[in-house]
Amino acid sequence: MTQAASPEAGRETMPTAVLWDMDGTLVDTEPYWIATEFAMAEKYGSTWSHEQALGLVGNELLVSGAAIKEQMGLQQSPAEIVEELLDGVVARVQESVPWRPGARELLTALGDDAVPCALVTMSYQRFVDPILAHLPAGTFAAVVTGDRVTHGKPHPEPYLVAAEQLGVAPEDCLAVEDSSTGARSAVAAGCTVLVVEHHVPVPDGERRVKRDSLDGIGVADLPALVAEGRCAC
Structure with missing residues (x-):
């Protein structure tokens, strides 16, 4: 699968925020x-x-x-x-923190371009903290963990809470996920989802775009990915 931005990418809309799953997406835990x-x-x-x-x-x-x-x-x-x-x-x-290929690089680039990010994980805060300690302070403007929501994925609540904490509309966000459960949660919240399969297959579906890896994906590629995802049905 190609990961280069399309020639029309610059005419598309940059996501207002990027909402990250953790296990299997940001880190291979x-x-x-x-x-x-x-x-x-x-x-x-x-x-x-x-x-x-x-x-x-x-x-x-x-x-x-x-x-x-x-x-x-x-x-x-x-x-x-x-x-x-x-x-x-x-x-x-x-x-040891086992980072997924390209994840830290994209996360850093988003920070450099002032694109707000949130972490949306069903892991508990005490597991998330040692991972966040390896990232610069403020990398995530919001952190939603499984012990801080009433309904976990695939319910939309985790992604809705993340968008609310960032002060953005979920429809304007790009979620990054590796599982069907997570993708269903993000889509139900209204997000477009970049799916990078890892341990389990994720079915194609509405508002989903797939890539083999985050490696090589930059901020400039995101508008085209969002546009492709919004066309998915």
Whole structure:
């Protein structure tokens, strides 16, 4: 897939803001979650599979906690399972942050061009903090985490809250996502979505444009991507 801006890109409209998913989009932390899930299964004498792990990608954490409780046959509550997951994943992030190709570069370029960005993730704040510590202060003008919304993705609330905190209309925003759950959330909020698939496939759909990677995508490419996404049905 080409990632160059079209000759008409400059005549299109720049998104008012860019709203970023985190896991699998900004950072490749899904392997950390999966490794922690397998460690829990071994600890409690249960079983787990890669397919089961991929089925949780993009979910709000309490939904994943409930699924793990049922599928592993654990006695803990979903909230307790989530906290144990976070313990394992935070420990791994503190050792190393695995950035996705092109993500930091685009994020930096957006900051240089004064395009506001928000982080919209279903991870909890205590997992987000060590990742944000590796970025310049103020990189994200708003941060929406799974423990600060009533309804997680695929509900539109996370993206609606992010747009509201930035003071912009969601219809004028470009969301960057890697999962079907996240893309559904952003589209339901009214955003155009740049989908960069990673661990799981994402169906084509309304207001979605796909690229293989963020590597090589610059600020000048965004108007054409928004225009392409708005034409998608």
